[in-house]
Amino acid sequence: MKNEKIMLAERPKGLPTKDTFRFENEDIKEPSEGEILLKTLYISVDPYMRSRMNDKESYVPPFKLDEPLNGGIIARVEKSKNDAFQEGDVVTGRLPWQRYTTTNGDGLQKIDESIAPLTAYLGVLGLTGLTAYFGLLHIGEPKENETVVVSGAAGAVGMVVGQIAKLKGARVVGIAGSKQKIDYLKEELNFDYVINYKEENVLASLKEACPNGVDVYFDNVGGSISDDVLSLINKFARIPICGQISQYNKEEAEHVPRLQPLLLTKSALMKGFIVGDYADGFKEAVKELGKWVRDGKVKYEENIVEGFENVPHAFLGLFSGVNLGKQLVKVAE
Amino acid sequence: MKNEKIMLAERPKGLPTKDTFRFENEDIKEPSEGEILLKTLYISVDPYMRSRMNDKESYVPPFKLDEPLNGGIIARVEKSKNDAFQEGDVVTGRLPWQRYTTTNGDGLQKIDESIAPLTAYLGVLGLTGLTAYFGLLHIGEPKENETVVVSGAAGAVGMVVGQIAKLKGARVVGIAGSKQKIDYLKEELNFDYVINYKEENVLASLKEACPNGVDVYFDNVGGSISDDVLSLINKFARIPICGQISQYNKEEAEHVPRLQPLLLTKSALMKGFIVGDYADGFKEAVKELGKWVRDGKVKYEENIVEGFENVPHAFLGLFSGVNLGKQLVKVAE
Missing domain, CATH: 3.40.50.720 (NAD(P)-binding Rossmann-like Domain)
Structure with a gap:
């Protein structure tokens, strides 16, 4: 089984196009001691990512040319050689636009579908x-x-x-x-x-x-x-x-x-x-937001496109003004 | 004895000129019950007054055409029919550009030359x-x-x-x-x-x-x-x-x-x-500033022109960039 990833092929001038992206294949890297293998379930595409495509300092560092783009992702642990994670755990964090990712797990949070649907963790609770x-x-x-x-x-x-x-x-x-x-x-x-x-x-x-x-x-x-x-x-x-x-x-x-x-x-x-x-306040804020969502006081809307191959298309759609709510791509069940 | 006042003669376009101002004479108004008669000692001229010369809402209301300009002034009580003030008191507040002003005293603060020189109350302590x-x-x-x-x-x-x-x-x-x-x-x-x-x-x-x-x-x-x-x-x-x-x-x-x-x-x-x-905090702030001034930690500089007739000239000088520190006009001893 091959891994697939989406690279920044060129820095766009003006509006990004399909040529901004390049798909590449590689072997899946087996986790070493302390690592986990993740299978990507959902990828978030967001307007701020456009700034990161420019080769200049912005509020987040620029994406690197010929490397995978990255952003908010929900993924499931497929294999674990790290005691902090078990096979089947679902996590969210900043991860590369790949079908599979091998990582030591730094910066990932486990999420619980019993509290809110998984996708909420890339949106209203993310x-x-x-x-x-x-x-x-x-x-x-x-x-x-x-x-x-x-x-x-x-x-x-x-x-x-x-x-x-x-x-x-x-x-x-x-x-x-x-x-x-x-x-x-x-x-x-x-x-x-x-x-x-x-x-x-x-x-x-x-x-x-x-x-x-x-x-x-x-x-x-x-x-x-x-x-x-x-x-x-x-x-x-x-x-x-x-x-x-x-x-x-x-x-x-x-x-x-x-x-x-x-x-x-x-x-x-x-x-x-x-x-x-405001990272210091995230925990408290998610608690309050979660309560508002459960009480129906804060509603949210998602627009979910299916298929890893459609990530660039979903990203480009952000600039046409057609999306209602959060734009996500579902990569796997 | 006549009173003299400086009116806004026309709204300047661009840099103000001598024609922006007009001197007028009138009789001094004797104070009625509850009023005081003030003799102007010092007039403060400030860059923000230029904004007030335009006929549009700014952070302070515009000056009115054919009325006296006004601003920070130090004055001495010449006659008082108001129990809150005694002849000889020195006060500061927003007052018209006149040699004499008759007022009920609202908004005026008494100042004490034993704490700091009078002019400091139009500058570092004002x-x-x-x-x-x-x-x-x-x-x-x-x-x-x-x-x-x-x-x-x-x-x-x-x-x-x-x-x-x-x-x-x-x-x-x-x-x-x-x-x-x-x-x-x-x-x-x-x-x-x-x-x-x-x-x-x-x-x-x-x-x-x-x-x-x-x-x-x-x-x-x-x-x-x-x-x-x-x-x-x-x-x-x-x-x-x-x-x-x-x-x-x-x-x-x-x-x-x-x-x-x-x-x-x-x-x-x-x-x-x-x-x-920040008006609610003035009292505390003046206390702290006053201490810094007394301790020599905050120094100040004044540029004092003499004569009521020189008020327009002193104001115009603000825009030539020659002043060091606070620009004041001394009108009377």
Whole structure:
């Protein structure tokens, strides 16, 4: 039986394509003493991975050329020569995009399907949910009756942001890009107002949606949508910068007026973050998120593509704006 | 005896000129029951006043056309029909640019020349010192051995920022615009490194001055100097936005690449503020600042022009970059 892996074949300029990736085969490496052999079950594809394809320092180190890409994965232990793991254990962690991986197990967490479905550990109870949790609660700090705007609202992070903001008593305005997403956010997640940025004048709709201005803007997308939201912020607004998906594929940065005069006028706070900044709080946060999920207060949505061969396709789909919720690829049962 | 006052004659486009101001005479208004008559002793002129000359909402409301300008003033009670004040009391507060003012005394604080010279209450122990104190300690939060960069370093705020940062054990790099200022900051205030932005390549000098990157950037000036500093920030950098003097007189904003991707990459925090945001903490802060001043740990510098007729000239001088420290006008003994 052969192993198969997905390599970074070239660094994309602008939008990645199929040529960004290359499939390679190799023999499966038998585990030595202290190692385990993992079979990949689910692979998470995420927008931030686009930044890692560039050859420059970003918030996570760049992927290496001609090496396998990597990210959040759920895998099952097939063979164990490490006392900490037993055959049949299911684990999650940052692992290479391979059908099989031989590792010493560092950095992996065991997960329990009796608490939540496996895939939740790559989404609402994984780094995605934690990203929403920490960015919103530790930077955004929404208060009752404040107005929270979230862009990329139907994405895996955005929908958790909106629901937590509702739990905190805020008025939630989402920005998303299709009728299906708009309907879902309004009807399933009870967002107070949702704007379709592909069909509406975003600034005009925001003015209608936010008659009392914007207190928190959770920014997943950047670009002109964010410029519009920022033009409506209130004094003491808080702006967690979580992602800039609209900018990742641009070869040259757009030029806009400097932001500092606005932040000064509004005594506003803007802060970038990645979820790893809050690693000390993960355990407590997963407990709280897990309770909200069990109580039905935080719902989540997954979009699962089947087949290892479809990982590149699923990744590329992130940039077409069609996904509702978390994008995963199922590699094996 | 006539009163004299300085009115906003027209809203400047770009740099203010003498035509921005108009002197007017009127009779002095005798105090009614509950009022006091004040004689102005010192007038503070500050860069932020330029923003108030525009007819648009800023962090403080705009000055009104054909009304007296106003700001921080020290005055002596000449007549009192208010039990809270006695003839001879010296007070400070926000008052109109007039030789005499009749007021009910709301918002005025009595000051005591036995603790510090009167003028200190418009500078290091007034809103200027408090601006440095809160912006640096509550947003910048410098830690031992971190690198703190301050622009407008020889201004009234900047020199207090640098000295407090030194007190906290940070390495302090100042940016200023003349040899006299550079020498003062190095020799009198013991800044670790000072850059003359008028004579040096700022980015190159910053790289030399900050071999370990920038942890805190206290921004008084905005514009390209700030762009250069921001290009060197470290992960988790904090950037208090205090002023943007380089931008106040621009009729059109310059366009630059958006800031959000940088803040994201660096998990950096940027926050605008005005000193009034921290009003609840003024009393405690003045106590601490006062102790530092008495102990010689925080020094200050004043530039005092004489004569009410020279107030516009002193204000205009703020934008020529010649002032070292706090700019005041002495109106009466």
